[in-house]
Amino acid sequence: xxxxxxxxxxxxxxxxxxxxxxxxxxxxxxxxxxxxxxxxxxxxxxxxxxxxxxxxxxxxxxxxxxxxxxxxxxxxxxxxxxxxxxxxxxxxxxxxxxxxxxxxxxxxxxxxxxxxxxxxxxxxxxxxxxxxxxxxxxxxxxxxxxxxxxxxxxxxxxxxxxxxxxxxxxxxxxxxxxxxxxxxxxxxxxxxxxxxxxxxxxxxxxxxxxxxxxxxxxxxxxxxxxxxxxxxxxxxxxxxxxxxxxxxxx
Amino acid sequence: xxxxxxxxxxxxxxxxxxxxxxxxxxxxxxxxxxxxxxxxxxxxxxxxxxxxxxxxxxxxxxxxxxxxxxxxxxxxxxxxxxxxxxxxxxxxxxxxxxxxxxxxxxxxxxxxxxxxxxxxxxxxxxxxxxxxxxxxxxxxxxxxxxxxxxxxxxxxxxxxxxxxxxxxxxxxxxxxxxxxxxxxxxxxxxxxxxxxxxxxxxxxxxxxxxxxxxxxxxxxxxxxxxxxxxxxxxxxxxxxxxxxxxxxxxxxxxxxxxxxxxxxxxxxxxxxxxxxxxxxxxxxxxxxxxxxxx
Numbered sequence: 001x002x003x004x005x006x007x008x009x010x011x012x013x014x015x016x017x018x019x020x021x022x023x024x025x026x027x028x029x030x031x032x033x034x035x036x037x038x039x040x041x042x043x044x045x046x047x048x049x050x051x052x053x054x055x056x057x058x059x060x061x062x063x064x065x066x067x068x069x070x071x072x073x074x075x076x077x078x079x080x081x082x083x084x085x086x087x088x089x090x091x092x093x094x095x096x097x098x099x100x101x102x103x104x105x106x107x108x109x110x111x112x113x114x115x116x117x118x119x120x121x122x123x124x125x126x127x128x129x130x131x132x133x134x135x136x137x138x139x140x141x142x143x144x145x146x147x148x149x150x151x152x153x154x155x156x157x158x159x160x161x162x163x164x165x166x167x168x169x170x171x172x173x174x175x176x177x178x179x180x181x182x183x184x185x186x187x188x189x190x191x192x193x194x195x196x197x198x199x200x201x202x203x204x205x206x207x208x209x210x211x212x213x214x215x216x217x218x219x220x221x222x223x224x225x226x227x228x229x230x231x232x233x234x235x236x237x238x239x240x241x242x243x244x245x246x247x248x249x250x
Numbered sequence: 251x252x253x254x255x256x257x258x259x260x261x262x263x264x265x266x267x268x269x270x271x272x273x274x275x276x277x278x279x280x281x282x283x284x285x286x287x288x289x290x291x292x293x294x295x296x297x298x299x300x301x302x303x304x305x306x307x308x309x310x311x312x313x314x315x316x317x318x319x320x321x322x323x324x325x326x327x328x329x330x331x332x333x334x335x336x337x338x339x340x341x342x343x344x345x346x347x348x349x350x351x352x353x354x355x356x357x358x359x360x361x362x363x364x365x366x367x368x369x370x371x372x373x374x375x376x377x378x379x380x381x382x383x384x385x386x387x388x389x390x391x392x393x394x395x396x397x398x399x400x401x402x403x404x405x406x407x408x409x410x411x412x413x414x415x416x417x418x419x420x421x422x423x424x425x426x427x428x429x430x431x432x433x434x435x436x437x438x439x440x441x442x443x444x445x446x447x448x449x450x451x452x453x454x455x456x457x458x459x460x461x462x463x464x465x466x467x468x469x470x471x472x473x474x475x476x477x478x479x480x481x482x483x484x485x486x487x488x489x490x491x492x493x494x495x496x497x498x499x500x501x502x503x504x505x506x507x508x509x510x511x512x513x514x515x516x517x518x519x520x521x522x523x524x525x526x527x528x529x530x531x532x533x534x535x536x537x538x539x540x541x542x543x544x
Contacts, residue, residue, distance in 0.1 A: 051437060053433065053436065053437065056433070056436075080439045080440070080441060081439065082439075083436060083437055083438065083439040084438070084439030087437060087438070088437035090430060090433065090434065090437075092430060094428075094430035094431060094433070094434040095434075096431060096434065096435070096449050096452065096453065097431070097452050097453035097455070098452055106435070106438065106440075106448065106449070107438040107439070107440075110435075110438055110439060110440045110444055110448075111439065156434070159434075159438065160437070160438070162438075163438055163439060
């Protein structure tokens with residue numbers, strides 16, 4: 001199997017507090033990897049360190065290696081390039097305060113694409129890939145803030161796709177959405193994994209079983225178990241995993 | 251029984267407090283209403299006597315000959331306000347962006363009090379600075395002009411004076427933008443600079459626009475500093491170095507010795523100024539409403 005990203009013996013500290021303890025997970029290419037676990041277990045922290053959004057947090061210290069195609073992302077890699085290659089969709093939809101078109105064109109423009117024709121094409125393709133083209137094609141010049149929450153989140157996914165990332169990180173992307181919007185986004189994710197490597201943090205275990213290929217269970221900063229999703233949920237090797245998925249705590 | 255009387259006493263107290271708040275609110279409303287009544291009651295008859303068209307569009311202001319045209323002053327106010335915007339707005343907004351998103355904490359602690367001090371300096375002190383520093387400087391640059399005072403000097407002066415308004419209001423608008431705009435931009439591989447200017451600043455645009463309008467309000471109403479550096483000839487300025495008289499300076503310079511129709515014409519000038527401010531305030535609240543709707 002090909003590993004797109006590798007997390008090797010990562011320890012992460014917020015000042016003195018250790019948020020991740022010796023975590024090792026290989027991330028398979030063009031698959032969906034789910035991180036599950038109770039609040040405060042470190043799964044979001046780990047996700048955010050995969051495109052170095054944790055750099056924004058003061059006192060955050062990372063030891064160990066995180067590799068993208070074998071290259072250390074905390075080594076000499078340019079952060080902006082890393083984030084172009086490893087995109088992110090946030091928990092709360094965060095479209096920019098501008099038109100739908102400009103929201104999608106923002107990323108390509110950032111990376112130097114100026115030609116109107118090229119931008120038009122990227123906008124259309126990104127919106128189509130995020131399954132929101134039909135709803136937006138007649139209102140591209142309208143403000144993105146006028147859309148519903150579910151549409152906004154799919155727009156944010158389209159925006160993440162606009163810079164042709166290789167990996168997409170999703171931080172509880174449906175926790176602020178209604179069941180119908182959630183369904184649409186889950187459907188979309190299964191489409192996305194044909195082209196992209198997806199890592200998703202979710203509180204919703206049914207969601208993890210529905211969409212992910214492998215699942216990693218976190219508890220108190222430790223990665224307890226990482227396995228094929230079906231195995232984790234039907235036949236967990238660790239007692240702590242079993243307790244969590246059967247609802248005994250968390 | 252006892253309980254009932256307690257409840258009654260509580261109700262009474264609440265009613266009393268309500269009346270007190272209402273009275274406090276009324277005082278400010280009454281003040282505005284009185285100003286309106288006074289200024290319109292005294293100004294409108296004069297405007298009627300002079301003729302609205304002659305008053306607003308008349309090119310000549312000659313109180314000795316009973317000619318009262320305030321067109322030069324209207325244009326003068328618009329010119330210096332536009333000048334203040336050209337100078338003050340870019341500097342103010344960039345400064346606000348710097349303070350909100352680029353400034354190191356230590357420098358911020360130093361800068362913030364300075365900006366607040368800038369807002370607190372009495373305008374007559376600004377005028378003094380303008381007269382002593384700005385006017386000679388401009389005269390030095392353009393020695394063929396009779397004096398350094400005029401549109402340029404007044405614009406620079408006002409541009410500096412509106413800075414604290416623009417900086418403070420814009421800065422809080424920029425700081426109020428949720429971090430997720432900034433993070434969303436970073437996550438696309440944008441630099442800090444691009445994220446601030448192209449994702450955060452557009453999200454703050456209604457607040458930034460509001461700061462500009464407040465600044466315009468301050469610039470158009472400013473008097474003392476302008477009188478000292480504007481030259482004050484009641485003519486339509488023909489260049490940025492030309493002498494200029496604003497609506498405010500027209501009133502403040504002649505009110506002391508005016509009588510009769512002259513005095514009323516000055517109050518009429520104040521009516522025009524008042525209408526200007528009214529328009530500015532209305533557009534300010536319209537923008538605030540528009541910003542909330544988003």
